[in-house]
Amino acid sequence: MAHFTPLASRILPLPMNDVDTDQIIPARFLKAINKEGMGDNLFADWRYNADGSPRTGFVLNKPEAKGAQILLAGDNFGCGSSREHAPWALTGYGFRAVISTSFADIFCNNALKNGLLPIVVDPATHADLLDLVEESPQAQVAVDLASQTVTLPGGKTVNFPIDGFSKTCLLNGVDELGYLLGFADQITEYEKRPGL
Amino acid sequence: MTKYLTLFQKIWNSHVVAREPESPAVLYVDLHLVHEVTSPQAFTGLRRRGLKVRRPDKTVATMDHSIPTHDPSLPILDQMAAKQIQQMEDNAREFGLTLHGMNSPHRGIVHVIGPELGLTRPGMTIVCGDSHTSTHGAFGTLAFGIGTSEVEHVLASQCLLQRQPKTCEVRVEGALAPGVSAKDIILALLAKIGVGGGTGHVFEYTGPAIRALAMEQRMTICNMSIEGGARAGMIAPDNTTFEYLAGREFSPRGRAWDEAVARWRALPTDEGAAYDKSITLHADDLTPMITYGTNPGMGMSITDRVPHPDGLSDLSQKMALAKALAYMGLQPGQPLLGRPVDVVFIGSCTNSRISDLRLAASLLKGRKVAPNLRVMVVPGSQDVKKQAEAEGLDAVFKAAGAEWREAGCSMCIAMNGDQLEPGQYAVSTSNRNFEGRQGKGGRTFLASPLTAAATAITGKITDVRTLLN
Ligand code: SF4
Numbered sequence: 051m052a053h054f055t056p057l058a059s060r061i062l063p064l065p066m067n068d069v070d071t072d073q074i075i076p077a078r079f080l081k082a083i084n085k086e087g088m089g090d091n092l093f094a095d096w097r098y099n100a101d102g103s104p105r106t107g108f109v110l111n112k113p114e115a116k117g118a119q120i121l122l123a124g125d126n127f128g129c130g131s132s133r134e135h136a137p138w139a140l141t142g143y144g145f146r147a148v149i150s151t152s153f154a155d156i157f158c159n160n161a162l163k164n165g166l167l168p169i170v171v172d173p174a175t176h177a178d179l180l181d182l183v184e185e186s187p188q189a190q191v192a193v194d195l196a197s198q199t200v201t202l203p204g205g206k207t208v209n210f211p212i213d214g215f216s217k218t219c220l221l222n223g224v225d226e227l228g229y230l231l232g233f234a235d236q237i238t239e240y241e242k243r244p245g246l
Numbered sequence: 247m248t249k250y251l252t253l254f255q256k257i258w259n260s261h262v263v264a265r266e267p268e269s270p271a272v273l274y275v276d277l278h279l280v281h282e283v284t285s286p287q288a289f290t291g292l293r294r295r296g297l298k299v300r301r302p303d304k305t306v307a308t309m310d311h312s313i314p315t316h317d318p319s320l321p322i323l324d325q326m327a328a329k330q331i332q333q334m335e336d337n338a339r340e341f342g343l344t345l346h347g348m349n350s351p352h353r354g355i356v357h358v359i360g361p362e363l364g365l366t367r368p369g370m371t372i373v374c375g376d377s378h379t380s381t382h383g384a385f386g387t388l389a390f391g392i393g394t395s396e397v398e399h400v401l402a403s404q405c406l407l408q409r410q411p412k413t414c415e416v417r418v419e420g421a422l423a424p425g426v427s428a429k430d431i432i433l434a435l436l437a438k439i440g441v442g443g444g445t446g447h448v449f450e451y452t453g454p455a456i457r458a459l460a461m462e463q464r465m466t467i468c469n470m471s472i473e474g475g476a477r478a479g480m481i482a483p484d485n486t487t488f489e490y491l492a493g494r495e496f497s498p499r500g501r502a503w504d505e506a507v508a509r510w511r512a513l514p515t516d517e518g519a520a521y522d523k524s525i526t527l528h529a530d531d532l533t534p535m536i537t538y539g540t541n542p543g544m545g546m547s548i549t550d551r552v553p554h555p556d557g558l559s560d561l562s563q564k565m566a567l568a569k570a571l572a573y574m575g576l577q578p579g580q581p582l583l584g585r586p587v588d589v590v591f592i593g594s595c596t597n598s599r600i601s602d603l604r605l606a607a608s609l610l611k612g613r614k615v616a617p618n619l620r621v622m623v624v625p626g627s628q629d630v631k632k633q634a635e636a637e638g639l640d641a642v643f644k645a646a647g648a649e650w651r652e653a654g655c656s657m658c659i660a661m662n663g664d665q666l667e668p669g670q671y672a673v674s675t676s677n678r679n680f681e682g683r684q685g686k687g688g689r690t691f692l693a694s695p696l697t698a699a700a701t702a703i704t705g706k707i708t709d710v711r712t713l714l715n
Contacts, residue, residue, distance in 0.1 A: 066569065067562045068441050068541050072680040077659045081312055081326035083286035083333050095682050100668075124562055126442035129475060129541075130680060132377040133284065134393035155411075155445055155477055156377060160393035213409065215269045226395070227295075230403045233272050236264045237300075237405055240274055245509070 054165055054220040057146055057193040059119035062109050063183045064093075069123060070130035071157065075139040088135055089142025110143075114187040122179055123150040127168075128157025137164040147193050149200070151176050162216045163226065167195060169210045178202070195221055250519035253482050254413050254448045257388040257513070261371045263405055270407040276370040278400045279356045280307040280343065282334035283661070284375030288398035289337040299341045300404045306365060307338050308346040310355045314662050315624055315651035318348060324663060341401075354627020354653040357381035357595040361465065362629055364494025368483035368510040373400060378595050378677065379478075380471040384464035385491075386483035386513050388448070391472065411477045412522035414447040418455035420530035425711040427605075428463035429597060429675070429694035431455065432470040433535035435527060437545040444476030447523060450515065451481050455529035461490040462599040469596045470677050473542040482514035534710055536582055537679050537692040539570035544679075548697065548709050554578035573681055574689050575669075582691065582707045587671040590621045590702040591684070592695055593651075594658035594676035598626030600633050602675065602695040607639040609699040609713060610646040616705025621648035622664065624656040648702065660685045673701045 079091045097108050104111040121140070127150045128136060137160045140148065147167040161168045171179070182189050182202060192201040195217060201207045219226060251259070264272040278301075285307070292299070299305055312327035314320070322328040331348070338345035346353040352363060357378050360366040366382045372389035373379060375397040382389035396406055418431055436443075449471050456464070464481050471479025488507055491497045498506045537545040538552045544567070546553070555567040555578060571578065592598070592606050603625065615621045623643045625631040631653055634640055640650045657664040658676035666672055666688025675698050676683075679690035691707065700710040 065562065067566045068543075070541065070678075070680045072678070072683050076682055076686070077661050078686075080283050080661060081324070081330050083330055084290065085287055095686060124566075126445065126475065129441050130377065130678065132375060132391035132393055134287075134375075134395060137393075152442060152445065154442070154475055156391055156393060160395065163393065163395040213270075215407075226407060227291075227399050227402060230272065230399055230405055230407060233264050233403070233405065236272070237274070237403060240263045241404075 053223040054146070054167055054195050056195070057119060058190050060114055060117070060188060061120040061122045061149065061179065061183055061191050062115055062118045063122045063180055064109055065122065065124045065180055067124040068126045068129055071128055071133050071136040072130055074128065074136040075133065080133060080135055085138045087142065088139035089144065092139040092143045117144070119144055119146045120191060120193065121145050121148045122183065123148050125151045127153050128161070129154040132156045132160070134160045134164070137161045137166045141166050149176070149179065162220065165220065167193065167220065169193065169200060171200070171208060171210060175208050250516040252413050252515040252519045252521060253386055253450055253480055253513055254388060255519070257369055257371065258410060261388070270409045272405050273408045274371060275373050275400050275404055275406060276304060277360070277365055277372045278305045278404070279360055279372065279374035279379070280305060280397070281311060281356050281374070281376060282309045282330050283311045284394050285337065285397055286330065286333050287394050288375070288401055289341065291398040292341070292401055297402045299343065299401045302342045302344070304404060305343050305401065306346070307334060307343050308353055308356050308359055309334055309348065311655045311659060312661050313348070313654045315654045315656045315664055318652055327662060351628055351632070354629065355595045355598065355655055357469065358599060358626030358630065361385065361461070362494070362627060364491055364497035367491060367497070367506070368487060369513050373406065377472045378469050380476070381465050381469040381595055383468040383471065383478050383480040384461060385487055386480060386510065388478055388480065390478040412447045414444060414449050414476070414523040414525065415521040416449050416451045417453040417524065417526045418451065418529050419453050419526060420455055420528045421458060422455060422529045422532065425696060425714050426532050426534055427694045427696060428459055428466040430532050430535045431527065431529065432467045433537065433542070433545045433692065434532050435525070436470065436474050436543045437535065438527070439474050439525065439543070441473060441541045441543040442475045444471065444474035447476050449474070449476045449479040450521070451479060452515070456481060457484065460601060461486060462601040465599070466596055470542065473677060483510045484514070534694060534697050536697065536707065537690070538574065538576060538582060539567065540573055540679055540681050541570070542677065542679060542692060544570060545692065548583060548693070548707070551579050551581050552576050583709060585707045586705055587673050587691070587701060587707065588620065589666060589670060589672040590619065590698050591624070591657045591672055591674040591676065592698050593622065593624030593626070593656050595626060595655070596677040597675035597695045598624060598630065600630050603630070603634050603639050604637070606695045606699040607642040609696065609710070610648065610702065611642050613646055613703050615647040615702045619702065619705045621702045622651060622657060623648050624651045625653050627653045646702070657684050659683065660688070673698050673707060
């Protein structure tokens with residue numbers, strides 16, 4: 051897994067609530083048998099017109115989108131299906147962190163396994179960040195996982211929660227499957243239970 | 247630790263293989279269901295590491311999402327879908343997995359075939375790279391959806407790293423009125439709590455209205471637990487559960503069956519056990535439900551009017567509703583009853599089982615579907631299809647002017663060519679009304695099989711109670 055290193059980037063606002071994974075990557079793109087190239091289809095139905103041209107006004111098509119690595123999303127981001135294609139599309143596009151007030155459970159798990167950091171902030175901080183991008187779309191925000199902080203221009207710092215295990219995995223690039231396979235003896239022992 | 251445990255806690259506790267401080271538990275998986283869409287990258291991962299599938303005997307694969315529902319002797323036209331299906335076949339062969347492939351008589355939607363074959367049994371942990379794995383919780387199992395990385399983890403280790411979720415009791419008091427069904431219970435719950443209301447929790451559905459439901463209706467409810475954001479949905483096993491499972495292909499037999507039932511009887515939540523949260527619904531108050539928006543929480547009684555964004559105090563909810571209504575082409579305050587639709591879809595892992603088809607057929611028998619309306623009936627599995635045909639339901643649907651298809655996910659997810667045209671309206675028995683879910687630009691009203699059948703007859707959104715004698 052990729053290491054999560056400190057990040058400084060503009061943030062792109064997509065403040066709608068309950069953005070589901072069918073919007074993040076529509077089902078027709080799920081026929082691929084590998085992970086590559088998903089970024090081109092991120093938010094495809096909001097991002098492109100029927101003829102494939104970019105839809106003006108959608109946040110990913112604005113000039114400031116280029117190179118931005120942080121998405122500022124609304125409540126319950128990533129609800130709906132379990133498709134890991136959603137974080138593959140987000141990371142494929144270039145996002146490394148999503149900030150929201152809450153995330154759907156499966157999306158959150160999938161994001162963490164792909165080096166995409168889900169950052170939960172309180173509604174007041176969320177509103178501050180939205181104001182900030184509205185006033186200055188070029189503003190840089192810094193994310194540091196080790197100290198679990200988001201730093202706004204001007205130096206205001208807010209903390210975000212993350213469980214210790216996920217943090218260690220992201221910081222050190224721990225291979226979760228490798229960790230799990232380390233329990234092989236206990237698994238074998240467990241499988242000796244009657245009725246299994 | 248308290249001595250009184252919930253159904254969830256009992257299953258969780260008996261499946262923890264190891265737990266290190268500060269880390270998620272290593273949870274054992276009794277049954278891993280696999281389908282063609284969320285597994286290819288996991289098998290690639292195994293190959294890259296030179297790993298095998300640890301327990302092929304606890305892994306069952308099927309093909310449901312991408313497969314066409316037309317005559318199976320015809321070729322698959324979509325090259326990407328054909329390749330994905332081929333890949334599933336190759337992976338099953340290479341890793342030694344049981345696959346209910348194109349020609350298997352048991353092929354079907356993964357959440358339909360598990361219970362139907364008796365693979366899903368009380369007390370188990372079941373996972374699948376699919377969020378509607380929650381369906382299997384109807385049997386008193388802990389069943390939930392996982393991502394592709396986790397599919398790889400389970401293939402390789404038969405285990406998952408899991409943080410223990412919280413529990414939430416969803417109690418449904420009273421009894422359902424005629425014309426009101428399990429689908430209406432779950433749509434009413436979602437309308438009440440919203441699509442994020444269950445995040446971090448496992449639902450356990452309890453109460454007399456739940457106990458009164460047959461297994462297939464219980465599955466409908468557990469299926470849509472994920473639509474409330476819940477990790478899983480569960481219902482304690484009882485005689486209804488055991489009667490359903492008795493004699494199924496993979497159900498235990500003879501003494502093993504008796505022993506299993508004795509174990510299963512110990513699973514229900516102990517009296518006095520505490521849930522982290524509790525919600526109550528009253529079945530007597532429920533009417534047929536329908537959604538008006540673009541997530542399953544945007545639902546109302548079929549006789550209500552589309553709500554007004556101005557009625558909401560929260561700004562982002564207001565925006566979400568306005569956006570949803572714009573997509574749906576609906577005005578605040580308008581009724582949905584009497585609104586013409588283009589398509590009626592009866593299918594999906596929510597409502598494509600034999601009892602759903604029987605209900606729909608009971609209304610359609612001797613009637614015709616409205617002119618200019620496309621009505622698709624897609625059985626959940628080839629076994630459901632066979633049963634329906636043995637009962638003559640296919641003849642009822644065909645005589646009414648509906649399409650009778652092969653099993654699959656079909657227009658629930660529109661990956662296989664079965665899809666709405668941009669702008670079309672559908673009443674659908676599936677579980678998701680997200681933008682474009684049933685085809686780009688398509689607009690979905692979620693409802694029960696009875697509401698769908700009533701709408702098929704009139705061509706307009708119809709309160710089924712007006713058609714019941
Ligand atoms: S029927 Fe729909 S919800 Fe169910 S597994 Fe298939 S695509 Fe998913």
